[in-house]
Amino acid sequence: MTPASALVAAVVALVAAGCGGGGDDGRLEVFAASSLTEAFTTLDGPRYTFAGSDALATQIREGAGADVFAAASEKAPRALFEEGVVTEPREFATNRLVIVVPRANEAAVRGLADLRRGGVKVVLGDRGVPVGDYAREVLATAHAEDVLDNVVSFEDDVKGVVAKVALGEADAGFVYATDAKVAAGDVRVVELPPAVLPQVRYLVAVVADSERREDAERFVDRLLSDEGRRTLRNAGFGTP
Numbered sequence: 629m630t631p632a633s634a635l636v637a638a639v640v641a642l643v644a645a646g647c648g649g650g651g652d653d654g655r656l657e658v659f660a661a662s663s664l665t666e667a668f669t670t671l672d673g674p675r676y677t678f679a680g681s682d683a684l685a686t687q688i689r690e691g692a693g694a695d696v697f698a699a700a701s702e703k704a705p706r707a708l709f710e711e712g713v714v715t716e717p718r719e720f721a722t723n724r725l726v727i728v729v730p731r732a733n734e735a736a737v738r739g740l741a742d743l744r745r746g747g748v749k750v751v752l753g754d755r756g757v758p759v760g761d762y763a764r765e766v767l768a769t770a771h772a773e774d775v776l777d778n779v780v781s782f783e784d785d786v787k788g789v790v791a792k793v794a795l796g797e798a799d800a801g802f803v804y805a806t807d808a809k810v811a812a813g814d815v816r817v818v819e820l821p822p823a824v825l826p827q828v829r830y831l832v833a834v835v836a837d838s839e840r841r842e843d844a845e846r847f848v849d850r851l852l853s854d855e856g857r858r859t860l861r862n863a864g865f866g867t868p
Contacts, residue, residue, distance in 0.1 A: 656843045657693050659684040661700035661758065661830070662785040663723065663804045667863035668698070671856070674847060680785040682756040688835060689713060695838040696847050698830065700786075700804075701758035705831045714833035720851045721830035722866035724805040725762050727818040728793050735799035737818060740766075743775045743800055750775060751789050751798035754782040759789065762826045763802035769824040790815065804828065806864040830865070 656674040661681045668676055677684070677694070685704035688694050689711070697714055699705045705717035729737045735748050743750055753760025760782065767773050780798060783789045789801040794814035808817045832851055834844040850856050857867040 654840075656695050656840055656847060658696040658698065658847065659688060659692070659694040660696075660698040662787045663700055663759070663807055664698055664721075664830070665787070666806070666810055667860055667865065670859055670863075671850065680753070680757045682758070683784065694835050695840045695844040696832065696834055698832040698851075699758070700828070700830055701761065702829055702831055703758070703761075705833045709833060712836060714835055717831035717833040718848065718852070719829050719868045720832050720848075720856070721860050722868060723828040723830065723864075724866075725759075725766060725802055725820060725825060725828060726805050726808050727800050727820060728790065728803050728808050728811070728815040729800050729818055730793055730796050731814060731816055732796070733799075733816055737800045739818060740770055740772060740775075740820060740824070743778060744772060746778075748778050748800065749780045749798045750778045751781045751783060751792045751801040752776075752779050753786060753789055753802070754784060757783070757785060758828075759786040759803060762828060765826045766802065766820060766824050769826075770821070809864045829868075 658674040659677045660668050662678045665678045681699035681701060681704045684697060685708055688697055688708060697705060705714060708714040709716055737743065737748065742748065752763050767775050781792055783792065786803050786807050789803050790807050790811050792798045793801045794811055808815060832848055834841065834848060838844050860867055
């Protein structure tokens with residue numbers, strides 16, 4: 629199996645493992661942004677469901693059996709808080725947006741401006757998916773919205789973006805620095821200019837009607853503890 633194939637297989641396995649929240653064995657159910665996969669799975673105890681933050685918010689709103697919601701942006705948890713679905717969200721991590729290209733980099737992408745060239749294939753997170761919204765923010769700030777004309781695929785989460793680039797199905801994609809770190813054997817990082825970088829903030833909240841409220845609050849405290857901060861930093865996240 630090639631490194632890229634192994635990456636895709638790992639993504640599929642993680643998605644499959646995370647599609648069944650709401651178990652009846654009493655374990656805490658944590659719904660978390662897919663970019664948190666590597667960090668959170670080192671914090672044993674809960675059952676994790678990883679997906680795009682927007683998709684998880686919809687599931688929680690519709691009554692999925694989640695106890696904790698950890699999102700890759702402020703938007704979804706703030707909206708759920710205003711609806712009374714979750715408790716007040718707390719910031720627990722930060723991240724950084726980067727461009728990734730295949731190791732071969734046949735399109736010779738060395739900066740944001742190169743994504744504007746004709747024939748360069750770009751992949752983004754879908755609209756509403758935090759990594760996609762952050763990418764659109766970058767393009768707007770850089771006055772480079774014409775890059776959207778080169779987009780060949782919109783993905784449901786950041787893992788999908790990484791997989792498309794790793795397999796050579798796109799010449800470049802916008803992802804988080806932490807996901808680029810995980811896929812370092814398959815992709816190269818192209819840094820974005822500091823002036824166009826968005827603030828990438830991760831918020832966590834307890835689901836208001838959780839039957840495991842005390843356990844949920846302990847998990848949030850654990851994230852904010854020295855152990856949680858150390859785990860996040862080891863995975864490449866910043867901590868507030």
